[in-house]
Amino acid sequence: MQKRIYLESLGCAKNQVDSEILLSYAIDRGYEVVSDPGKASLIVVNSCGFIEDAKKESIETVLSFRKLYPHAYIVLAGCLSERYMDQMDFEEVDAMFGNRDLSEFPKVLEASERGDKYFLHPDYPGGMYDERCDRKILLSLPKSAYLKISEGCNHRCAYCAIPIIRGSLRSRPKESLVKEAEELLKSGVYEINIVAQDLAAYGTDWDGKSHFVDLMDALSSLDGDFVLRMLYIHPDFFPFELLELMKERRKILPYFDIPIQHVDEKVLRPMGRVGDEDTYLDLIGRIRHELPDAVIRSTLMLGFPGEDDESFALLEDFVRKADLDWLGTFLYSREEGTAAWKMRNKKEHDKAHKKARSYQMELEKIQGEVSRKRASMFVGKRFRALVEEKIEGGDALSFGRIYSQAPEVDGVTVIVGGDLKPGDVVDVEITKSMDFDLEGKVIG
Numbered sequence: 001m002q003k004r005i006y007l008e009s010l011g012c013a014k015n016q017v018d019s020e021i022l023l024s025y026a027i028d029r030g031y032e033v034v035s036d037p038g039k040a041s042l043i044v045v046n047s048c049g050f051i052e053d054a055k056k057e058s059i060e061t062v063l064s065f066r067k068l069y070p071h072a073y074i075v076l077a078g079c080l081s082e083r084y085m086d087q088m089d090f091e092e093v094d095a096m097f098g099n100r101d102l103s104e105f106p107k108v109l110e111a112s113e114r115g116d117k118y119f120l121h122p123d124y125p126g127g128m129y130d131e132r133c134d135r136k137i138l139l140s141l142p143k144s145a146y147l148k149i150s151e152g153c154n155h156r157c158a159y160c161a162i163p164i165i166r167g168s169l170r171s172r173p174k175e176s177l178v179k180e181a182e183e184l185l186k187s188g189v190y191e192i193n194i195v196a197q198d199l200a201a202y203g204t205d206w207d208g209k210s211h212f213v214d215l216m217d218a219l220s221s222l223d224g225d226f227v228l229r230m231l232y233i234h235p236d237f238f239p240f241e242l243l244e245l246m247k248e249r250r251k252i253l254p255y256f257d258i259p260i261q262h263v264d265e266k267v268l269r270p271m272g273r274v275g276d277e278d279t280y281l282d283l284i285g286r287i288r289h290e291l292p293d294a295v296i297r298s299t300l301m302l303g304f305p306g307e308d309d310e311s312f313a314l315l316e317d318f319v320r321k322a323d324l325d326w327l328g329t330f331l332y333s334r335e336e337g338t339a340a341w342k343m344r345n346k347k348e349h350d351k352a353h354k355k356a357r358s359y360q361m362e363l364e365k366i367q368g369e370v371s372r373k374r375a376s377m378f379v380g381k382r383f384r385a386l387v388e389e390k391i392e393g394g395d396a397l398s399f400g401r402i403y404s405q406a407p408e409v410d411g412v413t414v415i416v417g418g419d420l421k422p423g424d425v426v427d428v429e430i431t432k433s434m435d436f437d438l439e440g441k442v443i444g
Helices: 013-028 052-068 079-084 102-114 162-166 174-186 212-220 241-248 265-271 277-290 309-322 339-343 346-376
Strands: 004-009 042-047 073-078 095-097 118-120 144-148 191-195 227-230 255-257 295-302 326-331 382-390 397-401 413-416 425-434 437-442
Touching: 004 013, 013 042, 013 073, 013 102, 013 144, 013 191, 042 052, 042 079, 052 073, 052 079, 073 079, 073 102, 079 162, 095 102, 102 118, 144 174, 174 191, 174 212, 191 212, 212 227, 212 241, 227 255, 241 277, 265 339, 277 295, 277 309, 295 309, 295 346, 309 346, 326 346, 346 425, 382 413, 413 425
Parallel strands: 004 042, 042 073, 073 095, 095 118, 144 191, 191 227, 255 295, 295 326, 413 437
Antiparallel strands: 382 397, 382 425, 397 413, 425 437
8 A cells, every 4th residue: 555645734824733743643654745635545634623714615625635536535634623523424534633632643544544434532631731743844835834832722712712622721841842943943944933822821821920931032042043933922911021032132033923803992802802902002112112123913803793883993093003014804703612602693793794894895905005105114125035936937036035024924025136946045135015025136
């Protein structure tokens, strides 16, 4: 039997880390990782189950693979499987696997080799949580990798299914994270993206105190030419001492991903959040005062129960005042099992959803103007860029990213000049902004 595995990783960066771990277990068992699902004996869909659209995408992906590759052994893994395994009668899959103890994945591999139906829903192992393993493959573009510092969440926002899927917060030991970062750097990684449901909550499950700044201190003290990018810091628990550390440690990029979700108190309080427009504007202002080069990304949720035209007017005002570099908007998804599920029925939800979509389009129009203005501020300045790929047919053209551009979610920089290859790190001078993207020429 030729043991070839293809994995489709859906959802967030944290799920990507899980996918890399699953593939590493497969490699240990003698599997070859292939990029063409048509050549695989085993197809794994590492699913997302966070919101309705993500659940639909996961199911449609499985159905598509089953239709295209009827003889492959298909595994539904990840969040959707974790959340609904006991409720789903999914004949199209041969196995289902939860996401709370990835070290159990070899049992699924064994079942696939026997051709047996297999459904495994392991809980977290006992003791100190640490899912670190020797990641033999990274699914990011060259020289970039994610480092997941914790699992689960204790915030219990009313709309969020993460605690249902991923459980309560479980932080990984600092020593283990430092060791894994060292291994990534030895393998040639330049950009380490630190991810968790909320970075600021790191270590609060141990003694009620955040240990995130201590962790960033340790990571930024490592030797080597590299940068650290922080993703997902809850605005209500922002650790301001982080700003002082960042002034000293240039390896920590001045990039902040702070999901604010809303600014109207009558929407935020039912969400389980404590902020307001003034609080969040003060937070943004303080970050930019302490770190003038700071780039700030946020997300806003539209359509949550209690939102009305007055609420939306506050959001419009906030978006104009906040002057965020990047903003993502999404529509509230009514998820069973969450505290918000009973706040309104389906009919009311569908009606609010239509209204929220019009809000969303208007906000995106406003933010588009803001982001274009913010992008133009980089013109004439010099930055280091990580090259992601060559532009086919271009004369010495490449796609890359500078510090203001996180993987996949922000714009890119078109780099002109140099015989560059993916993974190169070069100095560029930004010559123009193109809507949300930049153009720069190689210098030095």
